[in-house]
Amino acid sequence: MTAIQTLVWIVLPYVCVVAFVVGMVWRYRFDKYGWTTRSSQMYESRLLRIGSPLFHFGILMALGGHVIGLLIPEGWTSAVGISEQLYHVVAVTLGVIAAVMVVVGLVILIYRRRTVGRVFTVTTRMDKLMYVMLGAVVLIGAFNTIAINLLNITGAYPGGYNYRETVSVWFRSLFVFNPDANGMTAAPVSFQVHAVLAMLLFAIIPFTRLVHIFSAPVGYLSRPYVVYRSRDPQNAAQAPRRGWERIGS
Numbered sequence: 001m002t003a004i005q006t007l008v009w010i011v012l013p014y015v016c017v018v019a020f021v022v023g024m025v026w027r028y029r030f031d032k033y034g035w036t037t038r039s040s041q042m043y044e045s046r047l048l049r050i051g052s053p054l055f056h057f058g059i060l061m062a063l064g065g066h067v068i069g070l071l072i073p074e075g076w077t078s079a080v081g082i083s084e085q086l087y088h089v090v091a092v093t094l095g096v097i098a099a100v101m102v103v104v105g106l107v108i109l110i111y112r113r114r115t116v117g118r119v120f121t122v123t124t125r126m127d128k129l130m131y132v133m134l135g136a137v138v139l140i141g142a143f144n145t146i147a148i149n150l151l152n153i154t155g156a157y158p159g160g161y162n163y164r165e166t167v168s169v170w171f172r173s174l175f176v177f178n179p180d181a182n183g184m185t186a187a188p189v190s191f192q193v194h195a196v197l198a199m200l201l202f203a204i205i206p207f208t209r210l211v212h213i214f215s216a217p218v219g220y221l222s223r224p225y226v227v228y229r230s231r232d233p234q235n236a237a238q239a240p241r242r243g244w245e246r247i248g249s
Contacts, residue, residue, distance in 0.1 A: 001181060008196060009181035013174050016203035023206025024214070037212045043118040047108055055105025061098035062141070065091060070171045074164045088160055092149050099142035106138055130208040133201045140194040148188065156188070167191055 027035060041048055069091060077087055110131055113119050147153045149160035166183030173180040184192060205211055 001185065005181060005185050009170065009184045010179045012196070013179070013199055016199045019203040020206060023203075024211070027206045027211055035211055035215065037209050038122065040113075040119045040122060043122070044112060044116045047112040047116070051105045051108030051112060053105070054101045055109060058098045058101030058103075058105055061094060062102060065095055065098065069164060070168045073168070073172070074162075084162065088149075088162070092145065092160060095145040096150055099138075099145045102138050103142050106135060110135070126204075126208050130201075130204065130210060133197060133204065134210075137194065137197045137201055140190055140197065144188075144190050144194060148190065161188060161191070163187065163191060167195065 074084065074087075078084070113123055113127075113131070144161075148157060152158065152160065166187050168183075170180055170183045184195065187195075205213075
């Protein structure tokens with residue numbers, strides 16, 4: 001294994017994890033109010049209503065496929081009666097659907113951000129870097145799913161490339177601090193580029209609007225009611241009461 005391969009497949013993953021953890025701690029301590037998507041819905045909503053659901057639901061499908069494909073060993077699925085051929089058919093079918101949704105949604109969102117003046121005005125440099133990185137990860141991932149695993153345009157992997165024998169083994173080995181980089185060095189170049197860009201994107205998440213994916217509206221469960229009161233002069237002098245009030249009371 002060369003020094004470059006060692007650096008990319010053994011050192012870089014942990015560097016990216018450290019950057020992510022340090023960045024998240026920094027963001028939480030010093031930029032709590034910036035921990036948001038910085039929504040631009042008030043500037044334009046028509047394109048957002050189309051692109052955002054496509055992108056987010058597609059990403060959730062893609063992430064679910066990555067979790068199953070990378071974290072669950074091939075032997076486990078075989079043990080419950082799921083053959084590699086069946087797994088491949090289901091994974092590619094759902095992967096193509098997710099890829100189309102993500103690509104179309106991302107194109108709409110980027111088009112909206114670039115062509116709507118008020119939205120483009122509030123776009124920061126980190127937003128631009130994030131869109132470039134995210135777009136590259138998405139497009140190469142879509143290429144791996146559609147061009148290699150579905151259409152097999154290269155002809156090098158009849159029936160598609162079984163990344164669970166290589167990429168998945170390397171990914172799981174990182175969690176036990178015993179990286180097995182041999183699988184990644186044998187993977188197609190497009191899979192290698194996809195993995196490197198995904199690691200770099202993971203590292204910059206704390207410094208971009210993508211940080212919102214690690215938020216959950218837990219506070220809403222215990223937050224007091226927001227009570228909207230009538231401006232009717234008839235009820236202006238009425239003393240406020242706790243809890244809900246019947247309309248018209």
